[in-house]
């Protein structure tokens with residue numbers, strides 16, 4: 239297999255698509271439907287902009303990206319899989335040590351399809367959630383990053399649609415069509431997962447989303463990159479390289495919001511949120527509430543703390559753990575235990591359950607460890623400014639809607655509390671209508687090269703070593 243991508247075809251690919259005429263025709267029929275969806279639900283009013291985008295030219299790390307101006311509907315969405323590793327074997331579950339599957343085993347067909355559809359559904363969902371943000375961008379640099387994330391989520395959809403068309407016959411094609419008909423937040427035909435039906439109404443939400451929720455993508459994709467179904471593993475490995483940029487946009491975006499807030503607080507010598515707001519920056523308390531919201535909504539995406547589906551997916555070799563092969567246990571996990579939290583006498587108590595049933599919790603805990611790292615880096619920005627405030631990731635039982643922890647009210651510090659205490663404090667812990675209205679009031683559109691909105695600091699460096707005042711988007 240070539241790792242270089244063939245761009246001379248209508249659908250760029252490195253999977254020798256031309257050799258499978260029926261598949262090629264089916265995808266060429268889906269392509270205009272995808273473009274219709276992009277025009278309807280993609281970035282609002284952007285079709286004619288020339289955007290300084292990167293495009294994958296090879297799946298090799300050395301030759302990954304090419305930068306240039308492109309109108310987004312002309313982006314070369316296509317099908318890119320990491321190269322085959324000859325002789326690969328399944329690394330976990332009851333098929334451990336057997337050769338990986340090049341085709342879908344009949345008995346796992348329904349489960350694999352469900353896994354692929356659920357992953358695929360998140361990709362267009364986030365584009366839909368973010369579609370109006372371009373109208374209130376804080377700078378050209380940020381606008382370009384938003385668009386880069388959007389076109390890559392579009393490509394992630396292509397990645398899952400390829401698998402559905404190639405390996406799942408007629409039901410696969412129907413699922414691929416349905417991926418273009420569900421709509422984020424729609425009451426009748428919503429996206430599959432909760433966090434992907436929430437609104438992303440402002441840029442603070444966008445940065446929190448790309449930091450926290452795209453990181454969920456990283457962990458889900460990393461678990462699927464272990465799959466015994468090799469085409470899924472190779473597809474998701476390449477998607478992971480794109481995901482890293484999305485999380486960078488989130489982490490650096492929030493860091494720049496914090497930097498600006500620090501500058502304003504020092505200038506005014508105040509820690510009064512009202513004064514910070516009056517100066518047009520976002521107070522730390524509001525940033526913390528946004529963080530609490532996005533973190534809690536995102537950790538729900540990992541599913542119930544105990545799940546027989548998770549056990550089945552693992553044992554069957556469909557979905558592994560994060561960093562599966564770096565772990566030193568037997569990769570079968572029978573007889574092993576893992577702590578999950580329950581409520582006993584009004585307190586959260588760890589109790590051990592079979593690890594196979596707790597694999598959602600294992601992935602969630604790995605995710606939490608990873609997300610804390612960036613929050614510590616945000617705190618270093620505040621620390622460097624000499625200010626005492628510290629942002630904190632809330633307890634994992636806080637504001638949960640899924641699993642046994644959804645049955646109780648828990649404070650960000652992990653105390654189980656009464657409904658009355660929750661009601662008295664909710665406005666301190668989660669964004670209020672007033673917070674959202676204030677953040678919305680800051681969202682003007684700044685598009686002059688090198689200029690930035692007053693609530694966010696400029697980045698340290700530009701994209702692809704271009705200067706910060708580079709013309710990242712030409713509006714025409």
Ligand SMILES: [Fe+2]
Pocket residue numbers: 361390391394455
């Ligand atoms: Fe994605």
Ligand SMILES: [Fe+2]
Pocket residue numbers: 391452455481484
């Ligand atoms: Fe992403």
